[in-house]
Amino acid sequence: MPAKNQFISSPILDSNIVVELKIIMENEFENLYLTYLTDSEDKLQSLASAVEALDAKTTRLIAHSLKGSSQNVGAVAVSANCELLENAAREGDIDAWHGLLAQIENTFISLKQEIIDELLS
Amino acid sequence: MKILIADDNRVERFILLKVLEQCGHEVIQAETGREAIQLFFEHRPALVFLDVLMPDVDGYEVAAAISGNDRSHWVPIIFLTSLTEASDLAKCIECGGDDFVSKPINRIIIKAKVDAFSRISKLYETIEVQKNEIEFHNEHLIKEQEAAKRIFNNIAHRGCLDSDNINYHLSPMSIFNGDLLLAAETPMGGTRLMLADFTGHGLPAAMGALPTSEIFYSMTRKGFAISDVMTEMNTRLHEVLPRGIFCCVVIADIDAVYEQISLWNAGLPQAFIINQNDGEIKSIQSSHLPLGVQSPEKFSVEPQVLAFGEKHKLLAVTDGIIESTNRNDEMFGEERILDYIKKDLELSRLSQPGPSQRNMCDGLVDKVVAFTNNAAQGDDLSLLEVSFPHHQKMDDNLLEGRQMTALTGTLDSSLSLSLRGKSLARFDPIPLLLQTILECRELTPHRSRIFTILSELYNNAVEHGVLGLDSKIKNGPQGFSNYYRLRHELLESLSDGQVTLKFDHRPLADGGEIIFDVVDSGTGFDVKKIDFSQGDEYSGRGLPLLLSLCDSLEQLEGGRHVRATYRWFARAGSSSN
Numbered sequence: 001m002p003a004k005n006q007f008i009s010s011p012i013l014d015s016n017i018v019v020e021l022k023i024i025m026e027n028e029f030e031n032l033y034l035t036y037l038t039d040s041e042d043k044l045q046s047l048a049s050a051v052e053a054l055d056a057k058t059t060r061l062i063a064h065s066l067k068g069s070s071q072n073v074g075a076v077a078v079s080a081n082c083e084l085l086e087n088a089a090r091e092g093d094i095d096a097w098h099g100l101l102a103q104i105e106n107t108f109i110s111l112k113q114e115i116i117d118e119l120l121s
Numbered sequence: 122m123k124i125l126i127a128d129d130n131r132v133e134r135f136i137l138l139k140v141l142e143q144c145g146h147e148v149i150q151a152e153t154g155r156e157a158i159q160l161f162f163e164h165r166p167a168l169v170f171l172d173v174l175m176p177d178v179d180g181y182e183v184a185a186a187i188s189g190n191d192r193s194h195w196v197p198i199i200f201l202t203s204l205t206e207a208s209d210l211a212k213c214i215e216c217g218g219d220d221f222v223s224k225p226i227n228r229i230i231i232k233a234k235v236d237a238f239s240r241i242s243k244l245y246e247t248i249e250v251q252k253n254e255i256e257f258h259n260e261h262l263i264k265e266q267e268a269a270k271r272i273f274n275n276i277a278h279r280g281c282l283d284s285d286n287i288n289y290h291l292s293p294m295s296i297f298n299g300d301l302l303l304a305a306e307t308p309m310g311g312t313r314l315m316l317a318d319f320t321g322h323g324l325p326a327a328m329g330a331l332p333t334s335e336i337f338y339s340m341t342r343k344g345f346a347i348s349d350v351m352t353e354m355n356t357r358l359h360e361v362l363p364r365g366i367f368c369c370v371v372i373a374d375i376d377a378v379y380e381q382i383s384l385w386n387a388g389l390p391q392a393f394i395i396n397q398n399d400g401e402i403k404s405i406q407s408s409h410l411p412l413g414v415q416s417p418e419k420f421s422v423e424p425q426v427l428a429f430g431e432k433h434k435l436l437a438v439t440d441g442i443i444e445s446t447n448r449n450d451e452m453f454g455e456e457r458i459l460d461y462i463k464k465d466l467e468l469s470r471l472s473q474p475g476p477s478q479r480n481m482c483d484g485l486v487d488k489v490v491a492f493t494n495n496a497a498q499g500d501d502l503s504l505l506e507v508s509f510p511h512h513q514k515m516d517d518n519l520l521e522g523r524q525m526t527a528l529t530g531t532l533d534s535s536l537s538l539s540l541r542g543k544s545l546a547r548f549d550p551i552p553l554l555l556q557t558i559l560e561c562r563e564l565t566p567h568r569s570r571i572f573t574i575l576s577e578l579y580n581n582a583v584e585h586g587v588l589g590l591d592s593k594i595k596n597g598p599q600g601f602s603n604y605y606r607l608r609h610e611l612l613e614s615l616s617d618g619q620v621t622l623k624f625d626h627r628p629l630a631d632g633g634e635i636i637f638d639v640v641d642s643g644t645g646f647d648v649k650k651i652d653f654s655q656g657d658e659y660s661g662r663g664l665p666l667l668l669s670l671c672d673s674l675e676q677l678e679g680g681r682h683v684r685a686t687y688r689w690f691a692r693a694g695s696s697s698n
Binding site for chain 1: 129130131132133135136139140143174176203224225226228
């Protein structure tokens with residue numbers, strides 16, 4: 001990989017954070033991402049139920065939590081979409097919820113692929 | 122360092138765990154707020170990381186629950202937060218947190234925070250250890266002071282301070298302020314008082330009180346005059362006190378027979394002699410360096426003598442009262458004391474005629490407390506107020522008398538002592554003669570009377586015989602000062618002149634008799650010429666007193682030789698073989 005590319009962040013996964021996490025997590029690096037993926041899939045399921053039930057509070061809390069853990073692992077796009085949903089839930093903007101949930105699910109699928117690539121590399 | 126992290130987010134917790142473990146810390150993890158509280162008390166961590174938003178009990182509540190339960194052991198709490206509102210961040214601190222870090226977790230910031238708080242924690246621990254040490258030492262010190270106070274109180278006891286004519290104010294721990302108040306009855310039935318203030322505080326200031334009190338009580342009992350007592354104290358304190366510690370003192374002898382007071386002030390604020398009838402206030406300023414400063418060779422004492430009777434009061438203070446300071450940094454000062462005395466005099470004259478029963482001490486202490494607006498200030502004040510002593514102790518020491526078992530010492534003996542020239546000014550022979558006579562223990566109950574006879578005879582021989590002074594000089598407003606100034610000047614310039622004192626103590630079947638012979642080198646005088654009816658207020662006092670105490674009083678060699686015979690009887694039950 002050319003040297004200059006190291007500083008270009010992927011819109012899905014922030015490579016700087018990935019590098020940093022490798023230093024922090026050492027041999028638990030893979031474990032962290034696997035934890036993130038399982039944890040996030042659970043959260044996405046709960047999030048879908050909450051949106052379906054039009055439960056603003058639960059929607060906001062789960063979106064906030066997913067935003068937080070995504071931020072920590074460098075999942076920039078998922079984190080950004082979660083923040084949009086968190087705000088929409090706080091403001092009671094019900095019309096936007098379904099669209100934002102779909103966006104989160106889509107970016108998560110891309111993210112999952114990138115993570116698997118990263119772990120296999 | 123043992124660190125508790127409480128976060129419901131597994132990913133976040135995982136990263137934080139690794140960051141902390143990498144720095145070598147032991148980490149305890151809690152997934153919920155409730156678990157965090159439980160684990161906190163179970164593991165007693167040294168530092169806590171708290172997520173703000175947790176599903177059951179949030180971080181604010183956890184912080185409130187775990188902070189401040191044990192003030193002696195400080196555990197810093199750091200909040201993990203993605204909140205950015207200033208008020209949310211402030212709330213972290215309000216509810217007991219010590220700091221906050223923003224998410225996402227940053228390895229370098231976390232490490233820096235932990236290092237910083239570990240440093241502060243160590244400081245706290247050091248302070249805590251030192252605080253405990255200080256508390257321990259302080260407790261120890263207070264116990265020692267209590268014990269020392271008991272010993273001091275036994276030696277530097279209050280003497281006759283509880284007499285009706287004495288009011289005083291003295292803090293119970295005054296000895297450690299360096300203040301000392303002593304009072305004793307003189308052998309002639311008068312009162313001797315001493316108010317002293319050692320420089321400094323604490324034990325060093327208190328130490329000087331021991332020799333001071335011992336000298337005061339033992340020399341007063343033996344009949345030594347103020348100048349001898351002060352000279353002895355100065356010599357002793359000069360020897361034992363370190364540089365910079367000395368003793369300011371006011372000492373006063375109230376003579377109940379002649380109704381006069383001898384006063385000496387060395388370093389204390391002015392003392393006051395108050396005439397309650399005409400409102401005249403005489404101030405006795407310090408006329409000498411404090412005790413312990415001057416070497417014995419340079420030391421000399423000249424007490425002032427003033428009239429002191431029913432209508433008079435003495436007020437003496439230490440500098441605590443003068444230096445009491447109010448909020449505006451003004452000192453109470455001597456002017457305010459004088460104002461208080463004047464007002465008190467007016468008040469007592471309005472309320473009742475005659476000598477006042479008012480307690481100036483308490484009134485003055487109240488004034489100072491009101492002035493400084495600080496009740497604790499009263500603890501630093503030492504004041505003494507004395508009015509005329511009504512009792513005249515002449516047949517005392519019955520208790521001591523009862524302890525005797527056999528005839529001892531100088532029962533059958535005679536001693537003659539002649540003083541010439543300078544010795545008359547420099548040496549007081551009364552204590553020496555008194556002690557020798559009292560070596561016969563049966564005479565212990567007669568101490569006061571023998572002292573009175575000896576000192577009356579000797580003083581008459583010196584003042585009227587050798588110096589030729591006329592007692593009438595004592596009359597009039599400046600009489601006392603004139604008389605004693607003249608006495609002092611004449612004695613100082615004396616080159617010849619002589620007084621011979623002799624006692625001859627003989628046993629008799631039922632006790633004994635002491636014959637005193639006092640011969641002076643003067644021109645003599647005729648006792649019969651003294652006219653008691655002519656208002657000779659002071660001059661006539663000595664002879665009637667002598668006549669009342671002695672079995673016989675003879676005048677020989679034209680008045681230059683007086684022979685007094687004192688007769689005493691053995692007490693029933695005591696052995697007399």
